[in-house]
Amino acid sequence: MVSIAIHGGAGVITRSEMSDADEQAYRVDLGRALDAGYAVLESAGTSVDAVTAAVRVLEDSPLFNAGRGAVFNHEGVIELDASIMDGQTLKAGAVTGVRHVRNPVDLARLVMDRSPHVLLAGPGAEEFALEQGVELVASSYFFTERRWQQLEKARSGDRFSAAEIGYFGTVGAVAHDHDGNLAAATSTGGMTNKRWGRVGDSPIIGAGNYADNASCAVSATGSGEFFIRTVLAHEISSLIRYRGLSAAAAAREAVRGSLAGIGGDGGVIVVDRDGQVAMEFNTEGMFRGARDSSGRREVEIY
Amino acid sequence: MVSIAIHGGAGVITRSEMSDADEQAYRVDLGRALDAGYAVLESAGTSVDAVTAAVRVLEDSPLFNAGRGAVFNHEGVIELDASIMDGQTLKAGAVTGVRHVRNPVDLARLVMDRSPHVLLAGPGAEEFALEQGVELVASSYFFTERRWQQLEKARSGDRFSAAEIGYFGTVGAVAHDHDGNLAAATSTGGMTNKRWGRVGDSPIIGAGNYADNASCAVSATGSGEFFIRTVLAHEISSLIRYRGLSAAAAAREAVRGSLAGIGGDGGVIVVDRDGQVAMEFNTEGMFRGARDSSGRREVEIY
Numbered sequence: 001m002v003s004i005a006i007h008g009g010a011g012v013i014t015r016s017e018m019s020d021a022d023e024q025a026y027r028v029d030l031g032r033a034l035d036a037g038y039a040v041l042e043s044a045g046t047s048v049d050a051v052t053a054a055v056r057v058l059e060d061s062p063l064f065n066a067g068r069g070a071v072f073n074h075e076g077v078i079e080l081d082a083s084i085m086d087g088q089t090l091k092a093g094a095v096t097g098v099r100h101v102r103n104p105v106d107l108a109r110l111v112m113d114r115s116p117h118v119l120l121a122g123p124g125a126e127e128f129a130l131e132q133g134v135e136l137v138a139s140s141y142f143f144t145e146r147r148w149q150q151l152e153k154a155r156s157g158d159r160f161s162a163a164e165i166g167y168f169g170t171v172g173a174v175a176h177d178h179d180g181n182l183a184a185a186t187s188t189g190g191m192t193n194k195r196w197g198r199v200g201d202s203p204i205i206g207a208g209n210y211a212d213n214a215s216c217a218v219s220a221t222g223s224g225e226f227f228i229r230t231v232l233a234h235e236i237s238s239l240i241r242y243r244g245l246s247a248a249a250a251a252r253e254a255v256r257g258s259l260a261g262i263g264g265d266g267g268v269i270v271v272d273r274d275g276q277v278a279m280e281f282n283t284e285g286m287f288r289g290a291r292d293s294s295g296r297r298e299v300e301i302y
Numbered sequence: 303m304v305s306i307a308i309h310g311g312a313g314v315i316t317r318s319e320m321s322d323a324d325e326q327a328y329r330v331d332l333g334r335a336l337d338a339g340y341a342v343l344e345s346a347g348t349s350v351d352a353v354t355a356a357v358r359v360l361e362d363s364p365l366f367n368a369g370r371g372a373v374f375n376h377e378g379v380i381e382l383d384a385s386i387m388d389g390q391t392l393k394a395g396a397v398t399g400v401r402h403v404r405n406p407v408d409l410a411r412l413v414m415d416r417s418p419h420v421l422l423a424g425p426g427a428e429e430f431a432l433e434q435g436v437e438l439v440a441s442s443y444f445f446t447e448r449r450w451q452q453l454e455k456a457r458s459g460d461r462f463s464a465a466e467i468g469y470f471g472t473v474g475a476v477a478h479d480h481d482g483n484l485a486a487a488t489s490t491g492g493m494t495n496k497r498w499g500r501v502g503d504s505p506i507i508g509a510g511n512y513a514d515n516a517s518c519a520v521s522a523t524g525s526g527e528f529f530i531r532t533v534l535a536h537e538i539s540s541l542i543r544y545r546g547l548s549a550a551a552a553a554r555e556a557v558r559g560s561l562a563g564i565g566g567d568g569g570v571i572v573v574d575r576d577g578q579v580a581m582e583f584n585t586e587g588m589f590r591g592a593r594d595s596s597g598r599r600e601v602e603i604y
Contacts, residue, residue, distance in 0.1 A: 090531045090564055096501075097423055117500045118527045121399055122424050124499020197426020198419045199398075206508040206533035225420045229392045231508035231536040238537070242544035262392055 001275035001293050002041040003176045006033050006054050008064045008287030009169035010221045010267035023301065026063055026287055030299045033057035034289040037173055042293075047175035047183035047217070048086050048109075055082075055105040055185045058171035062144045064287075065169025067103060069144045070189025072151040078142040080189055081203040082108040087182030087211035094203040097122040100136035101129055105187050108203075110134070119203060147192070154193035170202055172209070172219025176275040182217035184209050184233075190224075200224025206234035213273060215240040216247055222259075222266010222283070230258040236270060247272040251280035303577035303595050304343040305478045308335050308356050310366045310589030311471035312523045312569035325603060328365055328589055332601045335359035336591040339475055344595075349477035349485035349519070350388050350411075357384075357407040357487045360473035364446045366589075367471025369405060371446045372491025374453040380444040382491055383505040384410040389484030389513035396505040399424040402438035403431055407489045410505075412436070421505060449494070456495035472504055474511070474521025478577040484519040486511050486535075492526075502526025508536035515575060517542040518549055524561075524568010524585065532560040538572060549574040553582035 008030055037054030041047070059067025070078045082104035083094035093112025096119065101107045110132045111120055120128055126136060170188035177183075186209040188202040201208035201224035208224065210233035211217035218233035227233070232254055239250035247270045255268060260282050267281025269288060277290045279300075289299040310332055339356030343349070361369025372380045384406035385396035395414025398421065403409045412434045413422055422430055428438060472490035479485075488511040490504040503510035503526035510526065512535035513519035520535035529535070534556055541552035549572045557570060562584050569583025571590060579592045581602075591601040 085531075092531050115498070116527065117498070118530045119501040119506075121499035121501050124497065128498035195426065196417070196419070196430040197423035199421040199423050204421075204506060204508075205530050206506075206536060210533070225418065228420045228507050229387075229394050231512070231533060234508060234533040234536050235540070238540035238544060242540060 001176070002178050003271055003275040003277055003290070003292035004034065004037040004041060004050055004054060004173060005269040005271055005277045005279060005290040006030065006037065006058070006173045006288065007219060007221055007267065007269050008058055008171050010281045010286035011265060011283045026301065027299050029058070029061040029063055030287055030289045034291050034299065037175060038291045041175060041177055044178050047177040047181045048084065050175040050177065051084065051173040051183045051185035052105055052109055054173035055171055055187050056103050059103050059105060059187055064171045065189045066171040066187040068142050069147065070142055071147050071169070071192040073190070074193050074195040076151065078139060078189055080104045080187070081200065082187040083203045083205060083209040084108045084112055084185040085183065085205060085209055085211040086112065087213040087217055090212060092118050092205045094119045094205065095125040096199050096203040097197065098125050099139055100126060101134060102137045102141065105185050107134060118205060150192050170221035172221060172269065174217040174219050174269050174271040176271045176273070180213065180273060182211045182213050182271060182273065184211040184217040184219045186219045201227035204228055206231045208233060210234050210237055212237055216270050216272045218268055218270050220266060220268045221286070223264050226259055226262055226264025227266065229262060230264065232259055232268065236268065240272065247276050248278040251278040255280045255282055303478070304480050305573055305577040305579055305592070305594035306336065306339040306343060306352055306356060306475060307571040307573055307579045307581060307592040308332065308339065308360070308475045308590065309521060309523055309569065309571050310360055310473050312583045312588035313567060313585045328603060329601050331360070331363040331365055332589055332591045336593050336601065339477060340593045343477060343479055346480050349479040349483050350386065352477040352479065353475040353485045353487040354386065354407055354411055356475035357473055357489050358405050361405050361407060361489055366473045367491045368473040368489040370444050371449065372444055373449050373471070373494040375492070376495050376497040378453065380441060380491055382406045382489070383502065384489040385505045385507060385511040386410045386414055386487040387485065387507060387511055387513040388414065389515040389519055392514060394420050394507045396421045396507065397427040398501050398505040399499065400427050401441055402428060403436060404439045404443065407487050409436060420507060452494050472523040474523060474571060476519040476521050476571050476573040478573045482515065482575060484513045484515050484573060484575065486513040486519040486521045488521045503529035506530055508533045510535060512536050512539055514539055518572050518574045520570055520572050522568060522570045523588070525566050528561055528564055528566025529568065531564060532566065534561055534570065538570065542574065549578050550580040553580040557582045557584050
């Protein structure tokens with residue numbers, strides 16, 4: 001069975017706050033991302049290509065906190081993080097703090113495929129992008145009025161509680177392809193009003209992203225620091241490998257046990273080596289979708 | 303039993319290449335770091351204070367690739383990474399790409415204690431340092447002639463094989479205190495001739511550093527990308543928690559199994575919740591030491 005799952009962030013706004021039109025817009029873009037990734041799997045493409053395709057759609061949408069539409073940091077700049085991992089080879093690539101890369105997931109992929117490294121940061125990552133022929137874009141490409149207003153609100157209020165606006169909204173995808181290979185990708189703009197070069201869990205292999213054919217592929221979203229401290233994506237893999245849990249049970253234990261145990265909020269999407277998908281969160285909702293070759297296709301928010 | 307272990311990097315030069323005088327100098331500084339950390343534990347101090355004290359001594363020594371004596375990147379600049387984790391609270395702090403902080407482990411500690419974040423990068427991390435009253439130092443403080451010559455050699459040769467000079471040399475410490483609390487700290491200058499803002503495993507919680515009172519504290523050193531891909535420090539914790547392995551058996555399986563399985567080189571120091579120390583590596587040697595309240599005190603290289 002080939003399968004894919006995607007997320008567009010956990011937490012989100014409560015059901016009562018979201019208009020029907022907004023909800024419909026989110027569902028459309030989630031569906032487009034899901035179908036873009038599934039199309040790759042359906043035509044016998046790889047899980048790595050499928051998660052890249054899905055995340056690229058979410059990065060291109062202004063609705064999510066990744067690529068276009070990402071949140072602003074304290075200085076009014078958009079800084080993007082992304083990662084990707086191939087469960088067959090355990091190869092991985094990630095970037096943090098890039099400002100001019102339209103699709104950070106593609107740059108993470110280049111780091112994985114064409115460098116001896118896993119994680120590149122800041123201007124150095126953009127230097128690598130240029131050497132690889134990636135065309136940089138002006139930072140105005142990423143601008144949305146909605147995110148700018150969120151920054152202004154965050155700046156005017158208490159720094160850390162207000163900064164939670166847009167804390168969520170990270171995007172990601174996990175997939176299981178026809179060869180049984182797993183992959184995961186995650187992309188984010190981080191926290192609104194973030195300061196001091198803060199790096200969250202999205203570009204951290206083992207925290208916001210992990211894939212290993214021996215267990216599962218995971219992409220996470222939420223209060224990043226808590227995902228780093230619990231090494232949550234790798235913890236789910238460990239629960240599957242060493243305690244024999246299903247993807248659903250491992251995701252539940254990690255999110256409702258380890259993560260919530262230290263005060264963390266958010267969610268994960270998981271696909272295991274049989275192609276079984278689990279989506280778990282301890283927040284009001286999580287933008288998410290799943291599709292597989294058994295005919296399942298769903299897009300959900302709450 | 304209180305106990306501490308330290309490392310000053312794995313790989314190192316072969317026994318035949320090291321003079322007696324060099325070896326003696328390494329042994330002296332390793333012993334000083336070990337005793338500085340142990341003194342904290344002996345006077346009923348915390349494991350977090352002990353690992354901080356030990357790593358600070360190694361950062362201040364020009365012999366190791368951390369703090370003073372760190373390697374140069376491709377642009378001839380020294381960029382430092384460090385991390386610390388408290389196994390009692392699972393709190394953690396880390397910095398990457400700082401250029402003017404004398405003791406990066408102290409800054410990682412401030413991130414843990416005085417920010418809501420785990421990982422701060424680049425100039426933002428130094429902005430945070432200044433806000434915390436940390437005095438920055440000129441980059442000339444870190445300069446050593448030996449490292450400069452290594453850079454020139456690396457620059458003149460094949461980029462990636464030559465870059466392995468000084469690939470190792472990361473420092474770290476793990477400790478178990480009289481309250482049974484565990485902690486780990488790791489600090490590095492990364493790879494000689496590193497490019498593109500490359501970040502290794504040292505500041506990545508779960509890869510080069512991890513501590514959890516439920517299992518163990520780990521500090522790693524070696525070919526960082528492979529430690530990130532195997533999430534090696536957290537893997538050792540998982541082997542202890544979920545497969546019931548001893549610290550020694552878990553370290554052996556992780557280093558000789560997972561790490562070596564994908565071509566990684568290096569080593570780890572581990573202390574478990576009973577204060578048992580394990581030191582494992584798959585390289586020619588690892589600068590290391592261990593001391594505990596049973597009277598053990600050893601400093602070894604090969």
